[in-house]
Amino acid sequence: MPPSGNLPLTAMIMEKDISLHVLYQNKFSTISGIKSFMNTVCAWIFTDIFQHMMGIAPQVVLNQPLVIPGFPHPLFGNVTIVPRAMDHDFPIGGLWGWHPCNNVTEDERTLFLTFSRGFLVSEDEIREVFTRIRGVCVENVHMRDNVHSGEQALFGRMVLRSVTNVDQAWNGRRVAKYRVNGKHIWARKYERRE
Template sequence: MEGLCATQEQLHTFHSIDREVFSRMVINLMRDPAECLIIVAAWLWLEQMGYPNIIVFMPSLSDAVVDLLANEMALALSSLTTTTAALPSFMPGTSALMSRTISADLFHRNRFTAVAGIKSFLTTVCSRAFSDILQSICPLARNGSGQLVIPGFPHPVFGNLTVSSSASRGRNGNVLVPPPTTEVWGWDPNSSGASEDDKTLFLTFSRGFPVTKEEVTELFTRKYGEGSVVSVLMQENVAAAGGGDQQQPLFARMVMRSVVVVDEVLNGERIAKFRINGKHIWARKYERREQAAAPTPPPV
């Protein structure tokens, strides 16, 4: 298990540039710590998704330019809080540094992938690598459990964030709770790291046009590839359509292989419409309150 541990020193060394940039943002630029955590996590997520690493250039940039880049990212992240189409907000500073065009629309079109990925970097990297910096700027913001309380969390999009400078270490005060190594160093959008809810779609059907589980599986497998559908749970205990003997489910819950596939299905829209055998299917992101009592779907 020791091979899967990372000492605080190793973590700080690996993320030394990230720590320097975060420190400049919260101390020199006096930006909101919660916002800065999310911004750095978003930059790390972009790098993991194949975009150039721009953090590595920031130590040589002026505070004014770093502030500009942070403002661009903050604006782009605001598109994650709305279900309406984002404005094509060009990010000139970020694009110039990457030598690649990027806009806020990227985050809107990949909303659920972005949320899951940024959340992962927040909890597995930023909360650990920046804990001492956060403690130095929020020395009195410690709750009874020894964890820092960061104003701005729980966040409406990214949820809660636990930051501890002592509880997460071993007896020698140096070893972190042993996570899988990949959790500390990066994030795989196709891994099982995202929760089942993150990867779940809510489907609705038209009354009088019954859709079967097999049709749902066939449709989405054909469009998004073999293995894209993990499981489908059709509505249970349904009333017969039109007073007849045949029961017709009006909704279903479908778990996809990854949150990336969820974004592919929705394509930046709140609701996506599909058709199979002359019958319509509407898909939207599943939210826990929509079917709180539903059991876990069986594998397809």
């Protein structure tokens, strides 16, 4: 890779400038796109190769989902393939009807929010600050439910309309800081804890 961070071969294929910086700025959209591509296009085309790689006999029952954990890396989650007969048709829209935003889970579109102690932040204020800065992008806000009357929630989750909104709100930082009515809100990418 050149010292500039540019990816000339990728840029040539995509017919636009692509750099590591652009991929990093759009990290969550990129990861979601790869996951979606693996679970749709690759799972349809390379079913036989996945089965061979996993050491599964080709005569596995057709139409039974086969989950490959953490492929090609745990970051991308599981790939679910469904073995089909060789003459099986592709879904409506064909193979190239695929779009990276088609299979994005709610967790992939969620930010984890924390608030300053002593400054009550309401759901309306959260929506206000993100709508003012990013446009209409908030789908839902979940505040901590076990807060007693008069107490403040110290954290919450905000579901955005798209994973692109997550990249915009995060803006390449580990933690994004926002302010509404003199109150601080810290946002980072939500990671579900089991």
